[in-house]
Each structure stands twice: as C-alpha cells, then as structure tokens.
Amino acid sequence: MTSEEHDGLQKSRRRMVIIRSISVLVILFFLQGGVAYGTLQLFLALPANWTGIIDDADIERDAHQGTVYMIDRAIASEPLKKPSDVLQELQPHFHFRLTYIEKPDHFSDEVQEQFKSYDLAYDDEDDHIYAKLQSGGYLKLGPLITTDINDANASAIFVLLALLTIVNAVLFFAILYFAFSTLWREARAIRLTANALGEGNLTARVPKIRSEPLKMIGHVINDMATRLELLVGHSRTMMHAMAHEFRTPLARLRFGLSMLEDSDPEEKKKLYAGIDKDIDELEQLIKISLDYFRMNNKNMPTKLENVHIKRWAENIIDDLSLLKPKGFEVSYNIANVDSSIDPKLAAMAFRNIILNAFKYARSKVYIHVYKQDDALIFEFDDDGPGVAESAREEIFSPFFRLDNDKSGSHEGYGVGLSFVRAIAELHHGSAFVLSSRLGGARFVMRFGL
Known part of the structure; x- marks a missing residue:
C-alpha cells in the first residue's frame, strides 16, 4: 500500500468515525425525546397523593x-x-x-x-x-x-422536549466518551498491533492495557507475538546453521564427483567410500534438522507420565556409565519425588547434558534434582572451563560448537543443547547456563509443573 493510499484510507476512516458520531447523536436525540415525553406522561398519570400535585x-x-x-x-x-x-x-x-x-x-x-x-x-x-x-x-x-x-401548543412541547433531549444527549454522549475513550484507544492499539503482526513486524507489541475487558486480549496477543518471534527466530537460526553445515559435505561431494572421471580403480573406490560417507552425513544432518523443527513446535504433543524421578534419573546415569571417561566421577543428589514429565524427551535432554559434561569437564560432574515451588529443577555442575557469558545464550543455538572440547575431536553437530532447551520449553520451562561452584559450568533445566 502506497503512502497516498494509506493517507486516503485514514481520512476515510476519520470521516466514518464522524458520521457514526453524528448518527449516534441523532439517534440519542430521538430516543431521549421519546423517553422524556413518556416519563412526563407517566408522572402526570400518577395519583396526586404520590406526586403532591x-x-x-x-x-x-x-x-x-x-x-x-x-x-x-x-x-x-x-x-x-x-x-x-x-x-x-x-x-x-x-x-x-x-x-x-x-x-x-x-x-x-x-x-x-x-x-x-x-x-x-x-x-x-x-x-x-x-x-x-x-x-x-x-x-x-x-x-x-x-x-x-x-x-400547551405543539411548538411549546417540542421546544421543551428538544431542549431536554439536547442537554441529555450531549451529557450522555460526553459520559460515554469519557467512559469509553480509554477503551476505544486501547482497542485501536490492539488492532494496530494485530495489523503490524499480520504485515510481518514480529516486534510489535500491545502497549499496557488498563481496561479489564481488553487486558486479557492484549496479553494473549503479546504472548502469541513472542511465540511467533521465537519460532521465526529459531527457524532463521536453523536455516542459517543448516546452510553452513550442508556446505562442507556438499563441497566434498562435488570434489569427489569431479575426480571420478580421471581416477584409477583404486582411487575411485576411495572416492566412492568418501561419497557414501558424505551422503550419510547429509542424511544425518537432514534428520537432525527435522528433529529440531519438531522439537521447536510448541504444539507438539508431549506424552506426560507420572514418573518417580530418582529411579528414572539413576537408570539413565547407569546406562551412560559405559561412556564415562576413565577416572571421571559422577555424583548426584536426586530428590525422592514423583513428577509428571515425558520420560523419553526428558531422558534425551538429561543424557545430552551429561554427555556434554563427559566431553568438556575435566574430571567430575555433580547432578542435583529437586522440586521448588511449581517447578522440577535439574542442575548439572562440572569442573570444566565453563562457558563465557558472551556465549551462554548462543550455545543453545543449533550447530553451535564450543572450541574447548578437551578431546579435540569436535565430534557431533552441536544441536544437543538446542534439543535440551526445546524439550524444556515443551515442558513449559526453560534451560540456561551459569557458573558452577566446581569452577566450570552449571547447566540448569527447569520443567514447569
């Protein structure tokens, strides 16, 4: 829409507002006149001992x-x-x-x-x-x-009713205006915000609403806008990350295919093996990307079950004991409580954080699980190098890798922590990282109850 069309539309809306206001005044004029005349007749019909007339x-x-x-x-x-x-x-x-x-x-x-x-x-x-x-x-x-x-003659009655009606109509209109002007402005602000969101401005938010009938609508629209902004942000981040990650295996594939024609049988065998590996890597990247989008779909159903948290967590820790580095210490304090969670999704997040500790911590990880108010809290403390404050949000982005992997292998795709946050949000919670009392990082996963 051009600026001229927008200005024309605004002028048209203002004209319609003026016409509606005049129409309301005219309708109020006749209604008040009828009410005044009917009230007068009713009053005169009352017994004299009631009215004193x-x-x-x-x-x-x-x-x-x-x-x-x-x-x-x-x-x-x-x-x-x-x-x-x-x-x-x-x-x-x-x-x-x-x-x-x-x-x-x-x-x-x-x-x-x-x-x-x-x-x-x-x-x-x-x-x-x-x-x-x-x-x-x-x-x-x-x-x-x-x-x-x-x-009295008809003109006298008309003058009286007209004066009464005009005064009442103006007063009534003024009362309505002052009573509903705030409501009207807030409703207009909600409409403008909705239009801005519809045009793609996901940063638009409804200003603070004071009118009780509209307050809930404002909250709902702002919550919806926040979810849309997060979802679109996640999607953009994922697309950029995918473009970056897909570039390497595709380049290797292109190079391998270009070398096939001039290679001898032995070299072709090696090239085919490399091509198969690159294809497997591309398939794995596609699977991980689809899993990420599935995790970030907040409408994805979770299969909640009442789980005994201590027994559930100890089973996961036991299953991971074979992957634990030599001399690595895993200690924990897990509350003996029951909680409603999706055991499979929660186990995926739980395993991801422990495996990260095996990869980055020096020698130990301490796990603390407990209930607090309306949440189930998971805390993972390690003695690794920690996470710099500048990277504490970025590490939850897909395909982001830290450079302080103690093994130096840089295996994996850097999507584990993005899955952790997505799973926490599916449980109406959050995931973040702090500094640990052990000198490394403290990963916190909070599930809402």
Missing part, C-alpha cells in the same frame, strides 16, 4: 370561584336584563369568553359528576369552567389560559 379541576375551581360569584351577583342585580346581555356588557373586562347556557344538555360526564359535589365544574378536555347560577341557568367560562404542559 393538586388536580387541575381543584385548582381551576378554586381560582375562578370568586369570578363566578361576582358575575352571578351582577346578573342577579339586573333582573330586567337577559343574563346573556349582562355577560356581553362584562365581556370587555375578561380575557376569556363569557357564555350563558340555559340547559346543561351537552355537559360531559366528568362535568356532571363534579356538579354532584360542587357548584363549579372544570372540563379539562376543552379547558372551560361551568357554574350554576342563581337564575337557574349555567355560566360557561373559557377557554381558559392553561399552565398545563399537556395542554
């Missing part, structure tokens, strides 16, 4: 009782005039209409019910006051100027 009918009756009384007195004081004429004379002094009704034929059920208890009745459907007059007729006042939000 006086019923509209009681308020209007009390508010207009004096007005009705004065109008009734005015009508009664002029018996020669029609009640409707008196009301017409009084009309300029009122902001609502005054109407005289002779018969209550069109009164609603609510008004008729109120007349059973009061001389005044309020109809909240049309905002009118109805009153019984001394003359026998009825007075109608209204429509009244209402203070009830439900009876």
